[in-house]
Amino acid sequence: MPSSNGSQPAAPTVAIVGAGFGGIGMGIELRRAGIDAFTIVGRADGIGGV
Numbered sequence: 001m002p003s004s005n006g007s008q009p010a011a012p013t014v015a016i017v018g019a020g021f022g023g024i025g026m027g028i029e030l031r032r033a034g035i036d037a038f039t040i041v042g043r044a045d046g047i048g049g050v
């Protein structure tokens with residue numbers, strides 16, 4: 001959606017908390033939507049959850 005001054009809005013920058021199933025899936029869907037400006041942060045040393 002264009003911003004109020006008619007220009008295209010800047011792409012969002014997204015922070016995803018948790019590198020488990022949901023967080024990784026969110027990253028995949030953001031990429032599919034053309035949004036590459038995201039960071040996944042996790043509590044554990046690697047990816048995965050439960």
Ligand SMILES: Cc1cc2nc3c(=O)[nH]c(=O)nc-3n(C[C@H](O)[C@H](O)[C@H](O)COP(=O)(O)OP(=O)(O)OC[C@H]3O[C@@H](n4cnc5c(N)ncnc54)[C@H](O)[C@@H]3O)c2cc1C
Binds near residue numbers: 017020022042049
């Ligand atoms: C034994 C077992 C078998 C399963 N088998 C299946 C199956 O066959 N098919 C299926 O569909 N589902 C299965 N599930 C369920 C599935 O694993 C969960 O539904 C799914 O992992 C939940 O995803 P989630 O992203 O909500 O949580 P999680 O995958 O648990 O990810 C949460 C992430 O957030 C991080 N985190 C937590 N707190 C913080 C914090 N404060 N700051 C930063 N990071 C944080 C954790 O370290 C973790 O990486 C199984 C679950 C179990 C326990």
